[in-house]
Amino acid sequence: MAKRSAGVGTPASTALAAAGIPFTLHPYDHDPAAPSYGLEAAEALGVDPERVFKTLLADTELGIMVGVVPVTGLLDLKALAAAVGAKRAVMADPAVAERRTGYVVGGISPIGQKTRHVTVVDETAQLFDTVFVSGGRRGLDLELAPADLLAATGGTYAAIAKEGA
Template sequence: MARRKAAAGASAGTPATVALTAAGIPFTVHPYEHDPSAPSYGLEAAEALGVEPDRVFKTLLADTDTGLVVGVVPVTGTLDLKALATAVGAKRAAMADPAVAERRTGYVVGGISPVGQKTQHVTVVDETAQLFDTVFVSGGKRGLDLELSPADLLRITAATYAPLAK
């Protein structure tokens, strides 16, 4: 998998592409035409890119009694908040307010990448990512996904695997 630069007009990249490049991690940029009326950003990405939806992962920020935590799950499922809390040693977890998620990650909702966030958060990736040679995550804006190996995703985010999706 070769590194590719973003399309013209985005030559500076996003914080996610900058972080991956700086770390020397191979990734592929997959831009697509985003439809603002799409009911699911992740399923929209899978369809637009012609990828099986189980390989496309969404990034969600949760508020726990131990702090904000990132959960990365397939777009075909939902984040099991109890499982996320257990994975990070917390007693409870609830979805973070979207404004807090945007402020703390530096990305807009629907384009939050697990990579290159403004504030580094404890990150947990659903264990099903290991089933694939590569997975797709948001590249830091709506209409842009990044393809990379699950092992590299864990390395760049200092994440762990756990069963998070339901």
């Protein structure tokens, strides 16, 4: 895997490069009218949507948590809460998510966030040699090994996705 492409550096790609974690940047033409940024990325990149993961922030009594789930599904808030030892979780306000991560909604990467958060990656990521996550802006995905995603985020695996899109 190439480490980076000139001209498209983001905090996510910078963090991976600094950590020596191999990744590939995949820029694509983003359509602001796309109903699902994740499904748009899968189609534009020609990859199985189950390999493309979205980054969602949830608020718990323990603080903001990050859930990384396939774009083909939804974040199961009860499962995320259980995975982090919280009683309940609700989706974080988009403005809070942007402030805490330094990224815009639709381009939030689980890597290189302004504030480091407890991160849980859906266990299905382990089914693939590599997965795709946002590279830190709309129209840019990072491809990396699931174990490297955990290493970069300090995350853990758990069953936190449910059916639906």
